[in-house]
Amino acid sequence: MMTMRAPLSDLPVMLQDVRMASGKVTILDSVSLTISPGAPTVLIGPNGSGKTTLLRVLMGLLTPTSGRVTWGGRENAPPERRAIVFQRPVMLRRSAEANVRYALGRDDPARIAELLALVGLSGLERRSARRLSGGEQQRLALARALARDPELLLLDEPAASLDPAATKAIEDTVRAVAARGVKVMMSTHDLGQAKRLAGDVVLLHRGRVIETGAASGFFANPRTDAARKFIAGELLV
Amino acid sequence: MTSGHSALELVLSADPALLAIVELSLLVSLSAVALAAMIGVPFGALIALTRFPGREAIIVILNALMGLPPVVVGLAVYLLLSRSGPLGEFGLLFTPGAMVVAQTILVAPIIAALSRQTIEDLWEEYRDELAAMNVGPTRRVATLIWDARFSLLTALLAGFGRAAAEVGAIIIVGGNIEGFTRTMTTAIALETSKGDLPLAVGLGIVLIAIVIVINALAWGMRRAGERYAG
Numbered sequence: 001m002m003t004m005r006a007p008l009s010d011l012p013v014m015l016q017d018v019r020m021a022s023g024k025v026t027i028l029d030s031v032s033l034t035i036s037p038g039a040p041t042v043l044i045g046p047n048g049s050g051k052t053t054l055l056r057v058l059m060g061l062l063t064p065t066s067g068r069v070t071w072g073g074r075e076n077a078p079p080e081r082r083a084i085v086f087q088r089p090v091m092l093r094r095s096a097e098a099n100v101r102y103a104l105g106r107d108d109p110a111r112i113a114e115l116l117a118l119v120g121l122s123g124l125e126r127r128s129a130r131r132l133s134g135g136e137q138q139r140l141a142l143a144r145a146l147a148r149d150p151e152l153l154l155l156d157e158p159a160a161s162l163d164p165a166a167t168k169a170i171e172d173t174v175r176a177v178a179a180r181g182v183k184v185m186m187s188t189h190d191l192g193q194a195k196r197l198a199g200d201v202v203l204l205h206r207g208r209v210i211e212t213g214a215a216s217g218f219f220a221n222p223r224t225d226a227a228r229k230f231i232a233g234e235l236l237v
Numbered sequence: 238m239t240s241g242h243s244a245l246e247l248v249l250s251a252d253p254a255l256l257a258i259v260e261l262s263l264l265v266s267l268s269a270v271a272l273a274a275m276i277g278v279p280f281g282a283l284i285a286l287t288r289f290p291g292r293e294a295i296i297v298i299l300n301a302l303m304g305l306p307p308v309v310v311g312l313a314v315y316l317l318l319s320r321s322g323p324l325g326e327f328g329l330l331f332t333p334g335a336m337v338v339a340q341t342i343l344v345a346p347i348i349a350a351l352s353r354q355t356i357e358d359l360w361e362e363y364r365d366e367l368a369a370m371n372v373g374p375t376r377r378v379a380t381l382i383w384d385a386r387f388s389l390l391t392a393l394l395a396g397f398g399r400a401a402a403e404v405g406a407i408i409i410v411g412g413n414i415e416g417f418t419r420t421m422t423t424a425i426a427l428e429t430s431k432g433d434l435p436l437a438v439g440l441g442i443v444l445i446a447i448v449i450v451i452n453a454l455a456w457g458m459r460r461a462g463e464r465y466a467g
Contacts, residue, residue: 059369061365061368061369080371084369086369090362090363092363092366092380093384094384102370103370128463128464144370
């Protein structure tokens with residue numbers, strides 16, 4: 001008798017003692033983390049702290065030099081239920097709606113229109129994706145990621161170099177997506193944005209997790225000197 | 238046609254003999270470009286997207302083959318197709334078919350080398366996004382070829398330019414037979430040697446005009462496509 005199988009879950013993502021090195025340079029060092037369903041987790045830390053590398057490891061695009069990564073208890077799980085928006089997303093040489101259709105893998109005009117509306121790009125369906133503004137391209141990349149119906153959405157500095165209006169549009173979309181039960185993990189330089197969006201915070205410095213915990217506790221009572229300095233706006237070197 | 242006619246009169250009067258030469262030239266060169274594209278684009282994509290020992294050597298050889306001397310290709314095809322050659326039984330020598338074969342050999346490396354570079358550059362750009370979208374190998378190749386289509390059109394134009402301009406290979410394997418294998422370039426060479434300069438110049442004007450028109454059409458298609466697809 002055939003039985004229906006529930007789709008495999010990618011959550012929780014568990015990193016155990018993950019180390020990532022390129023030649024003699026250590027990018028991630030002994031990182032152990034568990035990403036569980038819930039409010040957005042925001043990854044903060046100075047430039048070069050390993051945020052982008054960590055997101056790529058979580059996506060499965062990079063294999064750690066040592067350590068173990070599991071998605072829903074499985075190793076080497078292909079990215080079927082997770083999606084990523086890169087800091088500088090690459091637009092396919094097609095129209096905005098064709099970019100979403102490509103990610104969706106089928107022609108479903110209603111779903112494409114719904115996704116474009118969700119990110120505020122209704123009316124720009126036929127526009128060449130490469131001719132959109134930076135903020136519009138970020139939002140289109142977000143629509144493309146959401147087209148894959150992820151349960152884990154990774155965002156690498158999604159509002160970097162965007163103006164306040166474009167940043168608000170991205171943050172509104174992140175909130176809407178998180179409210180639908182998608183686990184969001186995003187990196188940011190912007191502490192204000194971290195405060196506005198984060199349920200949990202992970203502070204990375206020189207490839208190590210310095211502090212992690214609920215955002216409210218992290219910002220009100222940081223446990224480490226490095227976290228206190230970072231929140232105070234001092235330079236972590 | 239006599240040497241008394243001016244080149245321009247020949248062109249404007251749509252001389253039947255001249256039209257037949259133009260028609261055959263286009264048929265041979267466009268057929269060769271189509272065949273070379275069918276071979277060169279997939280081969281270029283294969284080299285662009287795979288890694289194997291000796292790949293760099295193949296890229297160097299492919300790039301070098303872009304400068305293949307037409308007379309050498311003509312000689313090789315002649316030996317292959319001649320009555321005592323390995324493919325002599327097909328009876329292709331001194332036919333338009335032999336000319337298509339020779340030009341395909343000349344053009345395929347150009348299309349393959351330019352396609353390889355174009356697709357490899359696009360792959361560098363798309364790699365992370367396609368990996369993140371869990372795109373499999375077949376769809377990946379189709380995506381890269383489709384998204385690189387306007388740049389690949391330039392590769393085809395370069396191939397057409399080579400085919401339309403060359404004379405060395407087709408004069409050897411085609412034989413420059415009047416009304417059968419005489420093309421614009423072989424006719425220009427012959428008429429110049431005979432001293433019939435008006436016909437040679439007339440054909441030269443037509444040849445250059447055709448190349449300009451085809452390039453202009455391709456340019457227009459590219460601009461229109463880019464406006465929509467970016």
